[in-house]
Amino acid sequence: xxxxxWSLMGHEFQTNWIENxxxxxxxxxxSINIAESDPELxxxxxxxxxxxxxxxxxMQTIIQKVGRELLPFGYEEPQxxxxxxxxxx
Amino acid sequence: xGMRSRKVILKLRQxxxxxLLQKGILASPYSILIVSGALQALQLISIRLLQKGSTVFxxxxxxxxxxSTFQAAGMHLSGIGMDEEGILPKELKEKNNKSERSILYTIxxxxxxxxxxxxxxxxxxxxxLVEKEQLPILEDDxxxxxxxxxxxxxPLKAADKNGNILYIGSLSKSLSPGLRIGWIVGxxxxxxxxxxxxxxxxxxxxxxxxxxxxxxLSSGLYEQHLEQIREQLLIRRExxxxxxxxxxxxxxxxxxxxxxFFIWLRVFSDLSMREIYSRSLEKGILLNPGNIYxxxxxxxxxxxANAAIEDIETGIQKLGFILRGEG
Ligand SMILES: Cc1ncc(COP(=O)(O)O)c(C=O)c1O
Numbered sequence: 001x002x003x004x005x006w007s008l009m010g011h012e013f014q015t016n017w018i019e020n021x022x023x024x025x026x027x028x029x030x031s032i033n034i035a036e037s038d039p040e041l042x043x044x045x046x047x048x049x050x051x052x053x054x055x056x057x058x059m060q061t062i063i064q065k066v067g068r069e070l071l072p073f074g075y076e077e078p079q080x081x082x083x084x085x086x087x088x089x
Numbered sequence: 090x091g092m093r094s095r096k097v098i099l100k101l102r103q104x105x106x107x108x109l110l111q112k113g114i115l116a117s118p119y120s121i122l123i124v125s126g127a128l129q130a131l132q133l134i135s136i137r138l139l140q141k142g143s144t145v146f147x148x149x150x151x152x153x154x155x156x157s158t159f160q161a162a163g164m165h166l167s168g169i170g171m172d173e174e175g176i177l178p179k180e181l182k183e184k185n186n187k188s189e190r191s192i193l194y195t196i197x198x199x200x201x202x203x204x205x206x207x208x209x210x211x212x213x214x215x216x217x218l219v220e221k222e223q224l225p226i227l228e229d230d231x232x233x234x235x236x237x238x239x240x241x242x243x244p245l246k247a248a249d250k251n252g253n254i255l256y257i258g259s260l261s262k263s264l265s266p267g268l269r270i271g272w273i274v275g276x277x278x279x280x281x282x283x284x285x286x287x288x289x290x291x292x293x294x295x296x297x298x299x300x301x302x303x304x305x306l307s308s309g310l311y312e313q314h315l316e317q318i319r320e321q322l323l324i325r326r327e328x329x330x331x332x333x334x335x336x337x338x339x340x341x342x343x344x345x346x347x348x349x350f351f352i353w354l355r356v357f358s359d360l361s362m363r364e365i366y367s368r369s370l371e372k373g374i375l376l377n378p379g380n381i382y383x384x385x386x387x388x389x390x391x392x393x394a395n396a397a398i399e400d401i402e403t404g405i406q407k408l409g410f411i412l413r414g415e416g
Contacts, residue, residue, distance in 0.1 A: 028366075028381050029155050035375050042404040044369075045377035046395035047201065047351070048266055053321055053394070055264075055314050062304040066297070076293030078284040080123025080272075081303065082102035 113247035175207030199349025252276030336409030350394035
């Protein structure tokens, strides 16, 4: 293994990384987060609309429209998309 | 390049400003920040606006207890009881110590996990109280568009004159969480501070998602979509309540939610929440136990939005057997 600054920081750094930066979610929440994407389980509490209710046709239409009208894009404005854009044909 | 060839495209923040106006919220595009879901809103606010050691009052139980966002930023959560009209103002007043910095986090519309809709009367009481107590509010309205019986009362934010309320919305619950599009509304000064942190965090939400969100909101298709969702959720709610009556009956207690998609099921059983959770999982059913939301009495969160209707029926039936010790 090639040493780099990450690996050289060693144990102490790793402990900090895991324990201090962000508390791990509760163990039940963790296992639920994993089990929530298990298609074999009946999801009796999941906070997401069923795929049956996903408006697929409209979403496809909209994404095609966005594609057709697409201009070069890059970093967004700080507060999110707003300022009137001028495009020149 | 002449004016004639100039195509002006009004974008997402304007569309959200128009959408908010229908809820009675007057917000210019400059007081709106687009975020990658409501979750990022909570993250940015906890890091940038709140001080270490401050108190976050919230409903007990609450969705916020299942995250560690605020605790990780050094704040502590202080739960306030609820009745069927929402959070209890009297308890909030008693617990609030004016000398400390605190805020109130609340989900007035179709609260997660209880489904409770804060009444108009209660909203007025809370607004009066926070004004007196100088308590800023963080209003989480991610379920507001999913009303089923009647349009909910105006958001608290609609009555905010001094910028004391930060308001959070999202497309996750009503359209798709895969877009990762949400928003924060606040005073322009506060929004600019959050925008600065947002830039340091991810340099803006995905352009493609923002364009897609803009099309949904500005074309009127979002409103049409909501009408269709409402129809389906009404059917799902009815079937779920019927199944609960049939298979849980007097082993449990629940209210009919007027919107959103959660039913809060209190159960009466000799089994612990943990045991019911594990036995359900063994039978192939995933159920959120109330303790992840800091509920101490045995309770579970039922969603009637996700599983196929037949699976909801099967799941509740099996839960009934488990509660009777037959499962
Ligand atoms: C009350 C509440 N707030 C915020 C969120 C997070 O939503 P988003 O997917 O927009 O980040 C959820 C989703 O579970 C929620 O229930």
